[in-house]
Amino acid sequence: MRIRLFSLCLLPFAGALPALADSAAHSGDVVISADRNVMSVKVTASTPELETLARRAFSAHGAYRLVSGDGAYDFNFTLVAPTQVRLEIKRGSAGLPVFSETVGGLSARNALLRAADVAVVHTSKQGRGFFAGKLAFVNDRGSGMEIMTSDLFGGEVTGWPGVSRQIISPRWSPDGRQLIFTSYRGGFPDIYVLDLASRTPKLLVSVQGTNTGGHFSPDGGRIAMVLSGEGNSEIYVSNSQGRMISRLTRNTMVKAGPCWSPDGTRLVFTSEPGPQLYVMPASVGASPQRIASGLSRYCAEPDWCRWDPSKIAFTAAVGRGYQIAVYDFSSGHAEVVSQAALDAIEPCWLADGRHLIYTARESGRRRLVILDTETKRATPISRADLGECSQASYWIQ
Secondary structure, X not given: OOOOOOOXXXXXXXXXXXXXXXXXXXXXXXXXXXXXXXXXXXXXXXXXXXXXXXXXXXXXXXXXXXXXXXXXEEEEEEEEEOOEEEEEEEEXXXXXXXXXXXXEOOOHHHHHHHHHHHHHHHHOOOOOOOOOOEEEEEEEOOOOEEEEEEEOOOOOOEEXXXXXXXXXXXXXXXXXXXXXXXXXXXXXXXXXXXXXXXXXXXXXXXXXXXXXXXXXXXXXXXXEEEEOOXXXXXXXXXXXXXXXXEEOOXXXXXXXXXXXXXXXXXXXXXXXXXXXXXXXXXXXXXXXXXXXXXXXXXXXXXXXXXXXXXXXXXXXXXXXXXXXXXXXXXXOXXXXXXXXXXXXXXXEEOOOOOEEEEEEEEOOEEEEEEEEOOOOOEEEOOOHXXXXXXXXXXXXX
């Protein structure tokens, strides 16, 4: 008989934070005045649908300000084939040609977003764009939880099997072919992998106690997780098949949310007391070291930026609610970067290391929001017809 060990005050660290705030709901976009390095751009496209999508994308990027007349740049997107978009960039009122390219995608919508990323690369200081990424997230319309995937702006939505009393933290594999997640499908919290090609979820780790926090390493060869089978929640690492499991931590504190460093050599995770963030080498016998952010008594849900190894985003208790903060290893300083009216939780970095996506928890509902960590602009992206959306994970080729 399997014994269910509930050291799952673990779960408040992983997507079930208590509500500290109950004031007015989030009213929409949050815009903080910041004119530095902002370019005016005119955005047009050959179809109304593509133009609406392109304008929405650049509106969410704090390096651009949309104008209807002459701008610093003119971006034009033309659908030239069912899955190809021609990008033309011109400069200034004279319309001087700067760059042009035909960009292919998986669909017209995907090709437009990829072309928009090309425009970002050629006109901003960002190393890459983030528009063409995919999201996996938890959807709850009241009848049960489901994993869904979509593009960054709520298009091309696909539902995946796995309705359960509770689904926690779907996370992409590095190749975008699988999702790892925790589910109560069998009555206990176990770790599953969903193969997107076969649409089949497979039980990966199910040992005595609670099994949560599955996260693929950057090379896809290992999985970090939290297991409590030996009596206390501890950080473990296995191979990609959930075998050859090694225990990394050994203390009495509750732990949650392990996340790999971009080079796969270290892990950041949440641990009591507090909780607070700790970092350690991803090897047996290593000692965790606390990240002294000095920001909050409650720091959890870390996401180590794959595109800027100096940054970790996390959820912090601020005032009567929760906000997103970023810790910078280079400065040893943490800063609150969101200004949600109620709670901003569950951060996940986007591909330029400047923007991230988080869950806005507001008066009983949850939705996904893009945040520009430089301008503090917050742009809701969840479709209203999808109901409650949370716990986003991001993947881009």
